[in-house]
Amino acid sequence: PQQASTVTVTGAGGQIAYSLLFRIAAGDMLGPDQPVRLRLLEIPQGMRAAEGVALELSDCAFPLLRAVDVTDDPRTGFDGSRFALLVGARPRGPGMERADLLSANASIFGPQGAAIAASAAPDVRAVVVGNPANTNAWIASSAAHGVPADRFSALTRLDHNRALAQLAARLPRPVDEFAGVTVWGNHSATQFPDIDHATVGGRPVRDALEETLGGVEAAQRWLDEDFIPRVAGRGAEIITVRGSSSAASAADAIIAHVRDDVSGTTWTSAAVASHGEYGVPEGLVCSFPVRSDGTGYRVIEGLALAPRARSRIDASVAELVAERDAVTELGV
Ligand code: NAI
Incomplete structure (x- = not known):
C-alpha cells in the first residue's frame, strides 16, 4: 500500500x-x-x-x-x-x-x-x-x-473556471470543448480574463463569438462590457446573491489546481512566481497561462499580446507591485 x-x-x-x-x-x-x-x-x-x-x-x-x-x-x-x-x-x-x-x-x-x-x-x-x-x-x-x-x-483557478463557465453559457458549448483560456494578473477586480488564444472545438473562440453575437464589434463589446466585468466581479455577485462568499466553488478550484499540478495539464491559469515572463517583474506572484508535466506549474511563454491585452495585464501587474511595495514598507 x-x-x-x-x-x-x-x-x-x-x-x-x-x-x-x-x-x-x-x-x-x-x-x-x-x-x-x-x-x-x-x-x-x-x-x-x-x-x-x-x-x-x-x-x-x-x-x-x-x-x-x-x-x-x-x-x-x-x-x-x-x-x-x-x-x-x-x-x-x-x-x-x-x-x-x-x-x-x-x-x-x-x-x-x-x-x-x-x-x-x-x-x-x-x-x-x-x-x-x-x-x-x-x-x-x-x-x-x-x-x-x-x-x-x-489560486486563480476559480477565476479561470468562472471565465470558462461564462463562455460556455454564452456560445453555448460544453465546457470541455474549450482550451487556451487565461486569467492574467492579480486575483482581484483588475484581473484580465483573456480569450485571445482560446479555442472551442478547435476553432478560435473569438470567431465563434463573432458568429453568435453578430460581428467583430459586438463580440468585442460583449468581452469588454459583459464577460470581463462579470468574471472579475463574480466574487461580489456571489456574496450579494448567496449572502456569503464563494466556498464550494473555491474548494472545487483548489482541488482542480492541485490535481492538475501533480497529474499534469497542457493549459490552465495559476498565479506563480514570475521569472520575468511577459515583462512581469521577477518574483511577483502573478497569474499566467501555465502547464504542468506533473512536477509543478510552468508559465506558457511566447504568446503574442494585443495592445488591449497588454494594457490590462500592465494595470493588474501595477497593482501587484503596489501591494508588494506596501508590504515591504510596512516591514512586517
Ligand atoms: P472563513 O472566514 O469562513 O474561514 C477562515 C478561517 O481561517 C477561520 O476559521 C479563521 O479562524 C481561520 N484563520 C484565520 N487566521 C488563521 C491563521 N493564522 N491560521 C489558521 N487559520 C486561520 O473564510 P473562507 O470563506 O473559508 O475564506 C478563506 C479565505 O479565502 C478568505 O481570505 C477569502 O477571501 C479567500 N478566498 C479566496 C478565493 C480565491 O479564489 N483565491 C476564493 C474565495 C475565497
Missing part, C-alpha cells in the same frame, strides 16, 4: 475548508490510490470548529483517510506536509484600510512560510487561497528560506 501524503489545510474551521476537506479525504485531489493524512491548522478561536470538522471526517469512514490532527501551532501543522493549502486569512473588517489588511496578513503568512521551511516535507507544494492571495503567497515564499519560490502558487 502507498504511504499516506500529508495535506495541511489552514483555516480548517472556516467555510471553504468545510467543502474542501471532505473532497481531499474522498480522493478527489490526489487520486483514488493515494491515502492522506490531514492536518487542520487554526487559530485558537477556530479550534472548536476545526475539531467538529475532524469528528465529521471521522464519521465518513473514508477508506483513504489515515489520520486527522487538529492544531493551532504552525510548526506542528506543517510537519511533514507535502501539500500546504493556506486558506485561512484575516478578512477586511469594518474601517480597515488596505495597509491594515496587508499588515494583518503579512503577520499570518510570514510565520506560516517560515514554519513551512522549518517543518514541511522537502518537496512541499504550497497553495495560497486566503486574500490578498497573490501577495500573501509572495510573503509566505519570501519567509520560507531554502524553499524554491516555484513551490508556492496562489
Whole structure:
C-alpha cells in the first residue's frame, strides 16, 4: 500500500475548508490510490470548529483517510506536509484600510512560510487561497528560506473556471470543448480574463463569438462590457446573491489546481512566481497561462499580446507591485 501524503489545510474551521476537506479525504485531489493524512491548522478561536470538522471526517469512514490532527501551532501543522493549502486569512473588517489588511496578513503568512521551511516535507507544494492571495503567497515564499519560490502558487483557478463557465453559457458549448483560456494578473477586480488564444472545438473562440453575437464589434463589446466585468466581479455577485462568499466553488478550484499540478495539464491559469515572463517583474506572484508535466506549474511563454491585452495585464501587474511595495514598507 502507498504511504499516506500529508495535506495541511489552514483555516480548517472556516467555510471553504468545510467543502474542501471532505473532497481531499474522498480522493478527489490526489487520486483514488493515494491515502492522506490531514492536518487542520487554526487559530485558537477556530479550534472548536476545526475539531467538529475532524469528528465529521471521522464519521465518513473514508477508506483513504489515515489520520486527522487538529492544531493551532504552525510548526506542528506543517510537519511533514507535502501539500500546504493556506486558506485561512484575516478578512477586511469594518474601517480597515488596505495597509491594515496587508499588515494583518503579512503577520499570518510570514510565520506560516517560515514554519513551512522549518517543518514541511522537502518537496512541499504550497497553495495560497486566503486574500490578498497573490501577495500573501509572495510573503509566505519570501519567509520560507531554502524553499524554491516555484513551490508556492496562489489560486486563480476559480477565476479561470468562472471565465470558462461564462463562455460556455454564452456560445453555448460544453465546457470541455474549450482550451487556451487565461486569467492574467492579480486575483482581484483588475484581473484580465483573456480569450485571445482560446479555442472551442478547435476553432478560435473569438470567431465563434463573432458568429453568435453578430460581428467583430459586438463580440468585442460583449468581452469588454459583459464577460470581463462579470468574471472579475463574480466574487461580489456571489456574496450579494448567496449572502456569503464563494466556498464550494473555491474548494472545487483548489482541488482542480492541485490535481492538475501533480497529474499534469497542457493549459490552465495559476498565479506563480514570475521569472520575468511577459515583462512581469521577477518574483511577483502573478497569474499566467501555465502547464504542468506533473512536477509543478510552468508559465506558457511566447504568446503574442494585443495592445488591449497588454494594457490590462500592465494595470493588474501595477497593482501587484503596489501591494508588494506596501508590504515591504510596512516591514512586517
Ligand atoms: P472563513 O472566514 O469562513 O474561514 C477562515 C478561517 O481561517 C477561520 O476559521 C479563521 O479562524 C481561520 N484563520 C484565520 N487566521 C488563521 C491563521 N493564522 N491560521 C489558521 N487559520 C486561520 O473564510 P473562507 O470563506 O473559508 O475564506 C478563506 C479565505 O479565502 C478568505 O481570505 C477569502 O477571501 C479567500 N478566498 C479566496 C478565493 C480565491 O479564489 N483565491 C476564493 C474565495 C475565497
